[in-house]
Amino acid sequence: MKQAAATSIGLGIPNIPLALVPGHVGTQSLEQLQQNILKVTVDQVIDNFTKATAAKGDRSEPGARDIVFTGGFSAVNEFFYEHEYSDGLPVVPPTVERVEEFLKYTDRSPDEMLGVVLPDNRAATVWSIAVNGVMAGCRPEFMPILVALVEAMCDPRYGVEHSGNTPGGDTLIILNGPIIKELEFNYTQGALRDGFLPNTTIGRFWRLYLRNVAGFLLHKTDKATFGNTWRVVFAENDDVLAEIGWTNTAESMGFKRGDNTVTIARYTGGGSLSSVSGSTPEQLLPYLADTVQKYHMWQLTFTVSHGNGTLRPLIIISPIIAQTIAKAGWSKSDVQQFLWEQARLPAWQLERQLRDWNIRGVWNLEEDVKAGKIPGLFFESADPQRMVPIVWKPEDIMIAVGGDPFRNNAYVFAHNAFLGFPTCKRIQLPNHWASLPKN
Amino acid sequence: MSSTPTPDGNHAVLWPRAPRQMQQKPLAPRLQDLEGKTIAFLWDELFRGDLIFDMIKEELAKRHPGMKFIGWEVFGSTHGDHEKEALAALPQKFRELGVDAVISGMAC
Numbered sequence: 001m002k003q004a005a006a007t008s009i010g011l012g013i014p015n016i017p018l019a020l021v022p023g024h025v026g027t028q029s030l031e032q033l034q035q036n037i038l039k040v041t042v043d044q045v046i047d048n049f050t051k052a053t054a055a056k057g058d059r060s061e062p063g064a065r066d067i068v069f070t071g072g073f074s075a076v077n078e079f080f081y082e083h084e085y086s087d088g089l090p091v092v093p094p095t096v097e098r099v100e101e102f103l104k105y106t107d108r109s110p111d112e113m114l115g116v117v118l119p120d121n122r123a124a125t126v127w128s129i130a131v132n133g134v135m136a137g138c139r140p141e142f143m144p145i146l147v148a149l150v151e152a153m154c155d156p157r158y159g160v161e162h163s164g165n166t167p168g169g170d171t172l173i174i175l176n177g178p179i180i181k182e183l184e185f186n187y188t189q190g191a192l193r194d195g196f197l198p199n200t201t202i203g204r205f206w207r208l209y210l211r212n213v214a215g216f217l218l219h220k221t222d223k224a225t226f227g228n229t230w231r232v233v234f235a236e237n238d239d240v241l242a243e244i245g246w247t248n249t250a251e252s253m254g255f256k257r258g259d260n261t262v263t264i265a266r267y268t269g270g271g272s273l274s275s276v277s278g279s280t281p282e283q284l285l286p287y288l289a290d291t292v293q294k295y296h297m298w299q300l301t302f303t304v305s306h307g308n309g310t311l312r313p314l315i316i317i318s319p320i321i322a323q324t325i326a327k328a329g330w331s332k333s334d335v336q337q338f339l340w341e342q343a344r345l346p347a348w349q350l351e352r353q354l355r356d357w358n359i360r361g362v363w364n365l366e367e368d369v370k371a372g373k374i375p376g377l378f379f380e381s382a383d384p385q386r387m388v389p390i391v392w393k394p395e396d397i398m399i400a401v402g403g404d405p406f407r408n409n410a411y412v413f414a415h416n417a418f419l420g421f422p423t424c425k426r427i428q429l430p431n432h433w434a435s436l437p438k439n
Numbered sequence: 440m441s442s443t444p445t446p447d448g449n450h451a452v453l454w455p456r457a458p459r460q461m462q463q464k465p466l467a468p469r470l471q472d473l474e475g476k477t478i479a480f481l482w483d484e485l486f487r488g489d490l491i492f493d494m495i496k497e498e499l500a501k502r503h504p505g506m507k508f509i510g511w512e513v514f515g516s517t518h519g520d521h522e523k524e525a526l527a528a529l530p531q532k533f534r535e536l537g538v539d540a541v542i543s544g545m546a547c
């Protein structure tokens with residue numbers, strides 16, 4: 001109810017009528033559910049139909065370029081924390097001078113609006129990007145990357161409005177292009193860990209922007225049961241990919257090798273695979289296929305009609321694994337084909353997960369196929385033991401390369417489908433980029 | 440070691456948010472009564488909405504026998520890959536079907 005009330009403010013209907021089903025519907029017997037509906041919910045539904053709820057007054061807010069506080073570093077941080085502008089870590093005070101430094105690294109006008117971000121329905125302006133970039137501890141020269149990230153956030157295909165859902169996943173930013181080396185991103189050992197300023201601060205910027213401009217606040221519009229914290233930027237190892245002749249993520253997303261791009265997608269889980277061993281693809285890949293399938297359980301709802309096949313699992317493999325596979329003459333597409341054929345589970349298990357465990361009782365694979373909602377390969381026979389894939393096509397399994405070049409480990413990310421769909425934007429550098437200082 | 444406190448600086452800091460772009464919208468007028476009204480159900484295919492809507496429908500029909508109901512199946516999921524298209528089509532569908540009020544769920 002709290003999330004609905006908070007979210008409805010941004011949608012322009014702060015007094016939207018709500019009706020409550022007490023408790024959690026997922027833990028009630030049918031009898032309990034019925035009792036609650038009859039005793040509580042139906043009366044509230046009838047009231048909502050027939051009785052007006054009071055209009056709520058507009059809450060005034062500062063203007064786009066207002067100074068909201070003046071004080072020392074500690075006092076600024078206390079003010080920002082009290083007003084839910086910060087993530088609990090100290091922020092760099094966003095002064096006009098600092099913001100203007102950031103604006104030197106873009107040709108875009110500070111008032112340009114890249115989009116409108118839900119749930120708060122706020123304007124994603126270049127100015128607001130610079131303010132939050134300062135706060136996150138970014139350097140001014142990161143500004144073109146920050147702008148590209150917010151363009152991706154505003155792309156309707158990404159689905160930023162779902163960023164407060166209860167699974168509480170978080171976005172991974174994949175960076176490609178010469179900008180990786182130019183701005184000294186870490187793209188080798190420890191590629192997913194904080195400690196390198198570019199990777200770390202830009203990851204933090206993402207979540208600060210979700211907080212301050214999109215409007216995701218815990219206990220209000222952000223309903224994550226547990227949540228993930230923000231992820232550092234993953235800079236892909238473009239050198240290794242070029243060496244072995246595989247496409248990088250930017251190319252997989254429709255750009256050219258050598259383009260500077262950011263790709264964002266939202267992930268709810270996953271984990272590290274240690275010791276992916278073998279000297280041939282046939283020895284290395286079954287472990288990966290098995291793990292990709294195992295890490296996707298409730299997410300299989302996106303494989304079928306609910307998600308319309310928008311599941312896009314991501315596997316990051318270390319360079320030595322990629323090089324070993326490529327040495328056998330396998331392309332990235334060959335790997336995707338193998339994984340698609342092998343990352344499967346019996347049909348009855350997929351149906352049990354969703355129908356019995358996640359209580360989605362309105363469908364089965366046969367119905368979905370006969371209704372034309374999912375491909376026929378999900379019901380090639382009525383045999384419940386038939387193996388079905390977790391994605392519709394081989395290329396739906398995304399593969400990236402990075403991490404410690406000499407460890408045979410991998411990382412699988414379980415995807416949140418259309419609730420954070422992979423979206424890629426080019427990083428536009430200003431005309432005078434070459435002449436601008438970079439630390 | 441010096442015991443003089445380090446100055447904390449003096450920072451005039453900017454608002455990190457941005458102006459909202461949505462004006463407040465008034466709610467649709469409430470119904471005078473429920474007799475003979477047509478109620479549509481919208482579902483996001485989550486949280487046992489199918490069962491809950493059936494329970495609500497049954498009880499409303501008992502209390503107001505003339506009410507008519509249009510099931511969630513008619514409108515498409517409000518939380519799927521096609522949710523934007525489903526939502527955009529609603530105003531016309533409601534007009535065509537003579538919908539007087541909507542129950543939309545389920546949030547959790």
